[in-house]
Amino acid sequence: MKVFNYQTVNPEGVEGGASKVNVRRLITKDMGAKNFAMRLFEIETGGYSPLHTHAWEHEVFILEGEGVVFDGEKATSFKADDVVFVPSEERHQFRNTGRKQLKFLCLIPNEK
């Protein structure tokens, strides 16, 4: 088994319609996790992930900060200790609307 602090995994910038977003790929297929991947996202104040749709679901836990998840029409607020489930094929965008960094875990299935 492996035990490590999340900060030992370097953040990577996120492109493709994102602003002020980093991702740390904490648990990966390369590590032997064949079914799903754990990533930690950090979004600075005013930043956002792309507004997009895809076949894979998101299982999200908000660690710090606050923001909204936008579905193209409606924005739903969240804050630390909230859970967000985005089903397959639902449009979504995460936005940091708070004054400090937004930090959340986002898990996705691995491609078969």
Add this chain to the structure above:
Amino acid sequence: MKVFNYQTVNPEGVEGGASKVNVRRLITKDMGAKNFAMRLFEIETGGYSPLHTHAWEHEVFILEGEGVVFDGEKATSFKADDVVFVPSEERHQFRNTGRKQLKFLCLIPNEK
């Protein structure tokens, strides 16, 4: 999509070799999460999960507190902000060795 505080999901006691452990089943197959499940565990001081082995992996993020993960021979310490990956078929037990509640997310694949 769904957004909710984790505390809105009631804790259930855990039996079968566990002591002082509750689980909140945050994201489930019933909710439409077909690939994997998000659960939040709370272990009181001195409590532990069963020492056991199974085919499914664990992807864990420590939210609060501290403890060790024991593999039957060796105990490895962890604390808040640590990631623990337990591969398929590796023996493991989570123990709260701290003075306050241990709280962590533990995600597992759903049965096909």
